[in-house]
Amino acid sequence: MPSQPRHRGASFFLAPCSAGFLVAFFNQWNIHIRMNTAQFSIYFDGPALREGTMDVRDLAPAMLALGDMLEHANRVVNGPEVTVSVRVKGFPRGCFGVSFETVQGFMSQFVEMLSPGSKVHSALEILNLLGLNPVTIGTGLILLLKKAKGRRPKKATPIEHNRVVLTFQDEDIEVPAEVAELYGDNDVRTALNKALEPLRGEGIDKIFVKDGAQQVELVSAYEAQFFVPQEIDPIPLEIDETPQIRYFSIISLSFKExxxxxxxxxxxxxxxxxxxxxxxxxxxSGSRSFAKGDMLKIKLVTRQSQTKQGLKTEYEATKILEHTRPGRQMYLPLMQ
Incomplete structure (x- = not known):
């Protein structure tokens, strides 16, 4: 590529160019950026697919789930600034297969320029981390879940070279830190599980990818059980749980347990x-009654935990210090 002329000033704008990619003028330089793409194919195999047809009610949810999984995986390893989209390329003949193209938005390259030291994982690297690239299939999330066999790790220990050791009941499994993050992300795990749903029907034995003419099995019908996300107990978060003295008005009472x-x-x-x-x-016992606008002075304890759905905050009143009726003591300061 010939050297680019220098531009005065520190302007920034985007414009289409004849070569089909974008030209960005930033900080006095022309920077040519191409969209980052990677392709992969998924094949379903089994007696029900010998004629190369597949029920759309099985295929469509699996395809959508694959797209969701890649988008969530990109969010986990790259953050919300970098976007990916997944496009269906076509339907090859033979065993029933679908070819996909993963396209990463051009802003990914600006993230690296504007955030020195940051690392944006390319579309191909995301496929590697998930285990969808037949060349590197032994290092990704799918193999980790097959090895784990539905077990939950007791702890995760970061080690050198950006890797993590997951300690299970009877073995340690070492993986890249990004794979450990994908393993712990509920959205990624849920989408991957949905993508394997066709394996739970009759007549579909396995899902595989291809390395040239060689088939590389991803997941068998038997192994699909290991991809169901486990129920996760809330993880307590370390916060200051020292009781606070607070005033509250009563909106509604509860007489449940x-x-x-x-x-x-x-x-x-x-x-x-x-x-x-x-x-x-x-x-x-009925010895204490309430009216609209009643106010309680309480000793309040706040607890937080991380759940599968997100952050959860719980409040406990360990002691009711005072019950104030409306219209009374209005002209006296609240006593501490």
């Missing part, structure tokens, strides 16, 4: 579990 009352601190409502047994006994 969990005793979660809906309270408001004046800005937003929260559900609080009442564990002050003396206060609950008074409520249940």
């Amino acid at each position: 969990d005793n979660k009352w809906k309270l408001s601190d004046g800005s937003q409502p929260i559900h609080v579990t009442i564990t002050d047994q003396k206060f609950l006994d008074e409520v249940n």
